[in-house]
Amino acid sequence: MTAVDLPAVPRVLIAEADPWSRDLLKQVLLNVRCDARLDVCADGDYAAALLREKSYDLILADWELAGVDGLSLLRSVRQQRRSPALPFILLSSRNDSASVREALPLAPTAYLTRPLNMESLTQRLQDLLLNEGESVYCEIPALAPGMTLPAFLEQRREVCDGAPLRVDVKAAVHRSLGPEGVDLQQLEDQVRMDPQITAVLIAAANSAGYHGTPVQTLHAALNKLVPGQSMNLILGLALKHNVVLGDSGLVAYAERHWQLSEDSAEYARRLARMLELDHQRCYSACILHRLGDLALLRCLEDWRQGGGALDDEAIGESLDAFGAAYGSALRTRWRLPLELRQLIAATYSLEGGVYSREALVVNLATQMARLTEHEGLQELAGSKTARLLKVGLSELTRVRKT
Numbered sequence: 358m359t360a361v362d363l364p365a366v367p368r369v370l371i372a373e374a375d376p377w378s379r380d381l382l383k384q385v386l387l388n389v390r391c392d393a394r395l396d397v398c399a400d401g402d403y404a405a406a407l408l409r410e411k412s413y414d415l416i417l418a419d420w421e422l423a424g425v426d427g428l429s430l431l432r433s434v435r436q437q438r439r440s441p442a443l444p445f446i447l448l449s450s451r452n453d454s455a456s457v458r459e460a461l462p463l464a465p466t467a468y469l470t471r472p473l474n475m476e477s478l479t480q481r482l483q484d485l486l487l488n489e490g491e492s493v494y495c496e497i498p499a500l501a502p503g504m505t506l507p508a509f510l511e512q513r514r515e516v517c518d519g520a521p522l523r524v525d526v527k528a529a530v531h532r533s534l535g536p537e538g539v540d541l542q543q544l545e546d547q548v549r550m551d552p553q554i555t556a557v558l559i560a561a562a563n564s565a566g567y568h569g570t571p572v573q574t575l576h577a578a579l580n581k582l583v584p585g586q587s588m589n590l591i592l593g594l595a596l597k598h599n600v601v602l603g604d605s606g607l608v609a610y611a612e613r614h615w616q617l618s619e620d621s622a623e624y625a626r627r628l629a630r631m632l633e634l635d636h637q638r639c640y641s642a643c644i645l646h647r648l649g650d651l652a653l654l655r656c657l658e659d660w661r662q663g664g665g666a667l668d669d670e671a672i673g674e675s676l677d678a679f680g681a682a683y684g685s686a687l688r689t690r691w692r693l694p695l696e697l698r699q700l701i702a703a704t705y706s707l708e709g710g711v712y713s714r715e716a717l718v719v720n721l722a723t724q725m726a727r728l729t730e731h732e733g734l735q736e737l738a739g740s741k742t743a744r745l746l747k748v749g750l751s752e753l754t755r756v757r758k759t
Contacts, residue, residue, distance in 0.1 A: 366392050366393065366394060367390060367393050367394070367414040367415060367486055368393070368394045368395075368396070368411065368412070368413050368414050368415075369386060369390075369393050369394070369395055369396070369413065369414065369415045369416070369417070369486075370395075370396045370397075370398075370404060370407060370408070370411075370413045370415075370416045370417070370418075371383060371386070371395065371396070371397045371398070371417045371418075372397075372398050372399075372400075372401065372403075372404035372416070372417070372418040372419060372422055372427065372430065373397075373399065373417070373418075373419045373422075373448070374399055374400065374419055374421060374422055374423060375419075375561075375564055376399070376564055377557070377560065377561040377564055377590060378419075378586075379397060379399065380593070381589060381590060381593040382417055382448075383395060383397055384593050384596040384597055385475065385478055385479060385482065385593065385596060386417075386482055386486075387596075388479070388596045389479060389482040389483050389486055389487065390482075390486045390487070390493055391493055391494075391495035392493055392495050393486070396411070396413075399423075400422055400423045400424050400425075401418075401422035401423060401424040401425030401426055401427065401429065401430060402423075402424035402425055403424075404418060404422065404425065404430055405424075405425045405430060405433065408430070408433065408434065413443065414443075414444070414486075415443075415444045415445075415446070415482075415485055415486065416430070416434065416443065416444070416445045416446070417446045417448060418430050418431065418445070418446075418447060418448065419448045419449070420447055420448065420449035420450075420451065420456075420460075421449065421450065427447055427448065427449070428447065428459070428460060428463070430445075431445050431447055431460070431463045431465055432463055435463050435464065442464065442466075444466040444485050445465050445466050446465065446466055446467045446469060446481065447460055447465040447467070447468050447469070448469050448470075448471065448473070449468070449469075449470055449471070450470065450471045451470065452470040466481075466485070467481050469481075471583070471585070471586065472583050472584070472585025472586045472588070472589055473585075473589055475589055475592055475593075497662045497663060498663065499663055499664050500660070500663040500664050500665055504665075506660060506665060506667075506671060506675065507675075507678070509656075509660055509665070510653065510656060510657075510660075510675060510678075510679045511679075513656045513659070514679065514682055514683055514686050515686055515690070517652050517653075517655065517656050517683060517686075517687070518597055518598070518599075518652075518655070519553050519556065519557070519648065519651075519652050519655070519687060520552050520553040520556075520648055520651030520652050520654075520655060521553070521599065521600050521601060521602050521611060521651060521654065521655050521658075522551060522553055522554070522594060522595065522600045522601065523550060523551040523552065523553070523554075523615050524547065524548055524550065524551045524554070526548070526554070526591050526592055526594060526595045527592065527595065529544070529547035529548050529591070530544070530547075530588050530591060530592060532547055533547055533588075538584060539584040539585070539587070539588060541579050541580065541584060541587075544579060544587070544588075545575055545576055545579055548575070548591065549575050549640070549644070550615075550618075550619050550622070550644065552615075552618055552644055552645050552647065552648045552651060553594060553600075553648070553651070554575075554591055554594065555575045555641060555644055555645060556645055556648055556687070556688075556691060556693065557590060557591075557594060557691075558575060558578040558579065558582065558587060558590060558591075559572055559573065559574070559575065559577075559578045559641070559693060559694075559697070560691040560692060560693060561578070561582060561586075561590055562577070562578035562581040562582050563692060563693070563694060564692075569581075571694035571696065571697075572694070573638050573641060573694050573696060573697040573700075574637040574638055574640070574641045575637075575641060576637050577637075598659075599655050599658045599659060599662075600655075602654065602655070602658050603658060603661075603662070604657075604658060604661055604667065606667070606668070606669055606672060607654050607657055607658055607661075607667075607672065610650075610654055610672055610676070611651060611654050614647040614650050614651050614654075615647075615651070617647060617723075617726050617727070618643065618644050618645075618646060618647045619644065620725075620726035621643035621644075621646065621704065621719070621722050621723045621725075621726040622639075622640045622641075622643035622644040622722075623640075624643075624721075624722035624725045624726060624756055624757070625639040625640055625642070625643045625718055625719050625722035625723075626639060626640045627756045627759050628718045628721065628722055628746075628748070628756055629715065629718050631748075631752065631755075631756065632714065632718065632746065632748075634714055634715055634718060635715060638697070638700065638715060639700070639715055639718050639719050639722070641697065642697060642700040642701045642703070642704060642715075642719045643704060643719050643722055643723060643726075645688075645693075645697075645701055646684075646701050646704040646705070646719075646723065647684075648684050648687055648688070649679075649680050649681060649682070649683035649684020649685065649686075649687060650676055650680040650683070650684070652683045652684070652687055653675060653676060653679050653680050653683045654672075654676075656683075657672060657675060681705075684701075688701065699716075700713075700715060700716060700719055701719075703715075703716035703717075703719050703720050704719045704720060704722075704723040705723075706720075707720055707742070712745065714746065717742050717745050717746045718746065720742050721737070721740075721742045721743060721746065721748070724737055724740070724742070725737065725753065725756070725757065734750055734753045734754060734757065735750060737753060738750040738753050
């Protein structure tokens, strides 16, 4: 496409098997053209059907699609002999010379190998979808007439994008880059207190493209994903709408939930280490246990920006009514491992008569985090959870002061 034949509103097809890579491509593209009409699919057969039905201005397709693969889609498009040629970006994990030679005769607009270079991809999309010096602004849609806050939150529960970001992802990634590439331990130290990043990376490491033992910790996720992919997923989160809250009331609530998550996670880590248990798994469960409340706050920002009224009372009532449901919906939709979901549930209550020691740890840690600085540990040391763990006042005092 040249500047003279750019469509007023481009129609784009994204065909990508991995759900997290698919979401990343969508966010990068919408960051360039927020008004683009997008069709997104996970397999080649559906992509081929869409190509027969609709006319597109740009295609991004994964070579390794199930059914009709991306190279076959490209071949089909080129056989139509459209003039000018339909822009087609072919994505692949194959970087060997034989694969490149196989693709080049079909003249892909770009052949991009994984992990993707985000800056290069963004520049390609800008060249294809924008005139020189052009930018596109999209207004936030107003709320539907008569929409109530409870109805809005119920509607958004199954589609919300998760929590706002706790950390500055660009700074975190920059500090983790060294002469030899990404320092995974440094990256983990930079982002481990962020519930959204933790959840997304664990979910991505358990997606269809990865096999083996389910991943339940940030540490394991970072070591299972390709370092470049981890960075892309983290940076891609910063492109999403409302990852930074704009309302001071919502920010105040978010700060309290972030702090509660962080305090719980740190206490759980110390307790687990003291008891020689899996401290990373306990940390993950606690850092994620307020994910639903934080995701709800992000949706309340959408409500506010759409023109809805919002005050402190409405925020509190919404959290009470919907916070737990949002967390459950996210953990299920993102397919976090069942064992991790059960451990997160233990932060709220212990059900049944037999508890794992890790479940007791996270439950006790969240109880500790809810204590104010003026409340003592004596009553907590006498609780059933502490007795089952055989943890007394001296141990709890040491955990709090460490």
